[in-house]
Amino acid sequence: VSTVTGYELVVNGAAARVEGAHATDSLLHVLRDRLGLPGAKNACEQGECGSCSVLVDGVLVCACLELAEAAVGCDITTVEGLAPAGGEPGDAALAGDVLTDVQQAMVEAGGVQCGFCTPGFVVAIHDLLARVPDPGPLDVREALAGNLCRCTGYGRILAAVDQVVTLRSRAAITTPGTSPGSPPGASA
Amino acid sequence: VTVLAPDRLADALVALDGDPARTVLAGGTDLMVDVNYGRHRPTDVLSLRRLAELRAWRVEVGPGGDEVVLGAAVSYTTLLGPELSGLLPALGQAARTVGSPQIRNTGTIGGNLATGSPAGDTLPVLVAHGATVELASAHGRRTLPVADLLVGPKVTALAPGELITAVRVPVVPGPGEFLKIGVRNAMVIAVANCALVVDTERRTLRCVLGSVGPVPVRDPEAERWAAARLDWDGGTPPDPAVVDDFGRRLAAASRPIDDHRATADYRRHAVGVMARRALARAWAAGPGRGRDQGRAA
Numbered sequence: 001v002s003t004v005t006g007y008e009l010v011v012n013g014a015a016a017r018v019e020g021a022h023a024t025d026s027l028l029h030v031l032r033d034r035l036g037l038p039g040a041k042n043a044c045e046q047g048e049c050g051s052c053s054v055l056v057d058g059v060l061v062c063a064c065l066e067l068a069e070a071a072v073g074c075d076i077t078t079v080e081g082l083a084p085a086g087g088e089p090g091d092a093a094l095a096g097d098v099l100t101d102v103q104q105a106m107v108e109a110g111g112v113q114c115g116f117c118t119p120g121f122v123v124a125i126h127d128l129l130a131r132v133p134d135p136g137p138l139d140v141r142e143a144l145a146g147n148l149c150r151c152t153g154y155g156r157i158l159a160a161v162d163q164v165v166t167l168r169s170r171a172a173i174t175t176p177g178t179s180p181g182s183p184p185g186a187s188a
Numbered sequence: 189v190t191v192l193a194p195d196r197l198a199d200a201l202v203a204l205d206g207d208p209a210r211t212v213l214a215g216g217t218d219l220m221v222d223v224n225y226g227r228h229r230p231t232d233v234l235s236l237r238r239l240a241e242l243r244a245w246r247v248e249v250g251p252g253g254d255e256v257v258l259g260a261a262v263s264y265t266t267l268l269g270p271e272l273s274g275l276l277p278a279l280g281q282a283a284r285t286v287g288s289p290q291i292r293n294t295g296t297i298g299g300n301l302a303t304g305s306p307a308g309d310t311l312p313v314l315v316a317h318g319a320t321v322e323l324a325s326a327h328g329r330r331t332l333p334v335a336d337l338l339v340g341p342k343v344t345a346l347a348p349g350e351l352i353t354a355v356r357v358p359v360v361p362g363p364g365e366f367l368k369i370g371v372r373n374a375m376v377i378a379v380a381n382c383a384l385v386v387d388t389e390r391r392t393l394r395c396v397l398g399s400v401g402p403v404p405v406r407d408p409e410a411e412r413w414a415a416a417r418l419d420w421d422g423g424t425p426p427d428p429a430v431v432d433d434f435g436r437r438l439a440a441a442s443r444p445i446d447d448h449r450a451t452a453d454y455r456r457h458a459v460g461v462m463a464r465r466a467l468a469r470a471w472a473a474g475p476g477r478g479r480d481q482g483r484a485a
Binding site: 059 | 193288
């Protein structure tokens with residue numbers, strides 16, 4: 001028998017009250033079912049597929065393997081929180097108005113087919129490029145080895161990463177001082 | 189169900205002492221799978237997330253040389269980073285073969301040990317290094333060789349109320365190798381693995397096999413046999429017959445079983461090949477560096 005608890009998480013920069021969750025619920029379930037953030041996808045629930053990738057205290061993890069209540073006090077970023085929402089911070093309803101450079105590249109390069117794995121890839125690619133701005137081909141493959149895609153064959157996703165790297169390095173040359181990680185519009 | 193996440197080790201030990209059945213949650217990469225699939229329903233949880241001291245590591249001077257003291261919550265990602273993999277290369281290689289970046293960011297060395305799966309990738313390396321674990325409870329502390337901590341498949345010598353707080357790994361002056369066979373290159377549990385550490389000062393080597401027995405497998409006699417046949421002074425490549433026989437001896441020492449990942453026969457063959465390769469590679473990277481490395485093993 002599982003008891004129902006209440007606690008507060010910090011998700012995409014805003015405090016979010018969780019009520020009615022089971023104490024053994026994963027962060028993935030709480031994000032999707034309690035906090036209305038369905039971007040992280042539920043597929044394998046065993047850390048094999050990466051479709052629930054989020055950042056916890058800036059570290060790329062599978063939300064399905066995080067006990068939600070043990071993430072109290074952590075800074076959680078989901079795919080919804082990567083782009084500026086255009087409204088209040090953490091306002092999920094407004095997320096998606098603006099795409100990050102990674103999201104835009106995934107669209108343009110054809111890295112999105114059924115789309116189920118896309119949020120996980122987007123979070124993992126942001127994480128990679130924040131740590132390694134100019135990754136080699138093997139760096140990219142190793143960094144994305146935990147994200148499965150059954151549609152694209154990965155070629156278009158790898159092309160999207162290349163596109164972002166190229167665009168960010170050009171932006172860094174033409175506008176020195178601008179953070180290479182800034183999504184389009186963020187520096188305006 | 190209550191979830192405790194104390195930020196002081198003493199508080200964690202008191203909580204565990206008061207309720208030894210409390211489920212200890214480190215990275216969660218094993219535990220949460222069981223929770224998600226309903227195989228484990230914890231009554232109460234003790235999360236180690238806020239115990240910052242368990243995530244730290246340091247180098248200490250031990251009786252036999254430098255020792256790396258790894259907090260139990262040090263992640264695989266930290267192990268494979270340049271600093272630690274420079275000190276403990278075989279452990280870095282093992283960490284790099286674990287799961288995905290997400291899993292390596294989350295999973296911990298203490299969790300690998302406490303879970304005690306025969307397929308745990310750091311286990312053979314830690315045994316090869318002669319590593320010890322530091323255990324703590326509300327009533328005291330003790331240390332135990334990793335080889336004694338591991339009692340059987342997913343069975344450890346941890347007493348009720350006891351936590352693994354650190355893993356003490358002697359730095360070995362010489363090369364180390366880790367090899368692993370899975371059904372593919374990434375994201376796999378080991379079908380079989382093999383760690384080999386060469387101590388060029390003491391002129392000894394240790395080879396430990398994983399996933400081919402209830403606990404990591406060693407054959408000290410085969411290690412001494414091979415060490416006595418290596419050219420420690422000149423570093424010339426080992427006689428191929430010695431390398432081959434070393435692999436055959438280790439294969440014979442293994443005690444694999446048939447399961448859903450592989451057959452016992454395949455595993456026995458695989459560890460023989462890996463032991464052979466590990467010896468040839470370690471020698472080429474250490475005593476034989478810069479020399480003709482002979483035939484490919």
